[in-house]
Amino acid sequence: MDFAMTEEQTAIFDMAKAFGDDHIAPHATEWEKQGTIPKDLWPKLAELGFGGLYVSEDSGGAGLSRLDATLVFEALSHACPSVAAFLSIHNMCAKMLDNFGSDDLKARLLPDALTMQTFFSYCLTEPGSGSDAAALKTRADRTNAGYTLNGTKAFISGGGYSDAYIVMARTGDAGPKGISALIVEDGTPGLSFGGLEDKMGWRSQPTRQVQLDDCSVPTENLLGDEGHGFRYAMMGLDGGRLNIAACSLGAAQAALTATLAYMGERQAFGKPIDQFQALQFRLADMEIELQAARTFLRQAAWKLDHGTPDATQFCAMAKKFVTEAGSKVADQCLQLHGGYGYLADYGVEKIVRDLRVHQILEGTNEIMRLIVARQMLAAR
Numbered sequence: 001m002d003f004a005m006t007e008e009q010t011a012i013f014d015m016a017k018a019f020g021d022d023h024i025a026p027h028a029t030e031w032e033k034q035g036t037i038p039k040d041l042w043p044k045l046a047e048l049g050f051g052g053l054y055v056s057e058d059s060g061g062a063g064l065s066r067l068d069a070t071l072v073f074e075a076l077s078h079a080c081p082s083v084a085a086f087l088s089i090h091n092m093c094a095k096m097l098d099n100f101g102s103d104d105l106k107a108r109l110l111p112d113a114l115t116m117q118t119f120f121s122y123c124l125t126e127p128g129s130g131s132d133a134a135a136l137k138t139r140a141d142r143t144n145a146g147y148t149l150n151g152t153k154a155f156i157s158g159g160g161y162s163d164a165y166i167v168m169a170r171t172g173d174a175g176p177k178g179i180s181a182l183i184v185e186d187g188t189p190g191l192s193f194g195g196l197e198d199k200m201g202w203r204s205q206p207t208r209q210v211q212l213d214d215c216s217v218p219t220e221n222l223l224g225d226e227g228h229g230f231r232y233a234m235m236g237l238d239g240g241r242l243n244i245a246a247c248s249l250g251a252a253q254a255a256l257t258a259t260l261a262y263m264g265e266r267q268a269f270g271k272p273i274d275q276f277q278a279l280q281f282r283l284a285d286m287e288i289e290l291q292a293a294r295t296f297l298r299q300a301a302w303k304l305d306h307g308t309p310d311a312t313q314f315c316a317m318a319k320k321f322v323t324e325a326g327s328k329v330a331d332q333c334l335q336l337h338g339g340y341g342y343l344a345d346y347g348v349e350k351i352v353r354d355l356r357v358h359q360i361l362e363g364t365n366e367i368m369r370l371i372v373a374r375q376m377l378a379a380r
């Protein structure tokens, strides 16, 4: 058992951290106000290999492990968890394309996805089905030339912004085995978008409904086999959950680092507030919480990399634990800034807002508990 990061892993973390410091952090507040992330950011990230972090090297990706990828998301989230999490969604889609796309489809779509000339969105949730995702109603009906899609996807990160959408749609009967995954490219007739969702956090990311009205795609746009789309979608989510947890961890760490500095400067009752033992204990508790979260996250990532039978359970446990730890720490950091923590200029309130949704998406934390409990009961 070796808990140390390799030299290469340290270099990956440092590279992502430096990129975030230089190219994301100075603009994060402005992008939040604008409600969008400039598209010219992505090719710069792709130059570092971040457009296909765990896409195989044979396909032109960086071929990193899931553990290595969590380091990237943790590091980037010091600058802005909203931007980092958005990148995670694209990576989840790029991996699905690499794993399950036909050679022709990959040749057509993957190169631009890897250089991030194009950006991908993941469309599973619908207005009537979120946690119970396998109850989705969007249909993809067979035609002579391919499939015609009809339905609505809700809460789609990158809706109206992305260049292609991986849409989970029903090609068969009710239940998970009747679902297939298809790629719908921007500009396809019948593809349209709802209005921009006004959100608590992740405000720099555009979120919209995606509407499919007699939207026809060629047969080649089917990922893998018909009826396997739900399985592909869930496989994507195991890694996605690690990434989201890493985003919580990095941003909470940034809040803690800022709080440590602030507490040395802020005076109350004639001394810096870091001299109150009650507050020192809170600092210690936050440090313990984040170190525990980091270790747990990396263990779960290691399990996914090694394909252990309990990898899905560990990804779910880590997602639940780390996202809750991250939010708790960020909220404490706001508190320790006093009134200034509530002001946008100090940056901590944005972290609190951005991290809250990590307990809801990529499977709510209740669903994470469901996954864990099911495994426990089955193994009894």
Ligand SMILES: Cc1cc2nc3c(=O)[nH]c(=O)nc-3n(C[C@H](O)[C@H](O)[C@H](O)COP(=O)(O)OP(=O)(O)OC[C@H]3O[C@@H](n4cnc5c(N)ncnc54)[C@H](O)[C@@H]3O)c2cc1C
Pocket (backbone or CB within 6 Å): 089, 121, 122, 123, 124, 125, 128, 129, 130, 131, 132, 154, 155, 156, 157, 158, 199, 202, 207, 357, 360, 361, 362, 363, 364, 365, 366, 367, 370
């Ligand atoms: C900002 C944002 C971005 C998103 N981006 C995307 C995206 O890009 N692509 C995408 O497909 N989706 C996306 N989502 C959707 C997200 O994944 C869903 O919101 C989430 O899965 C929860 O579904 P729901 O909102 O329908 O809640 P519901 O499923 O209606 O759940 C409501 C409450 O009931 C609880 N609950 C439900 N079932 C159970 C159960 N069996 N046991 C215990 N508790 C239960 C839930 O945990 C929750 O607390 C995004 C959401 C947000 C807010």
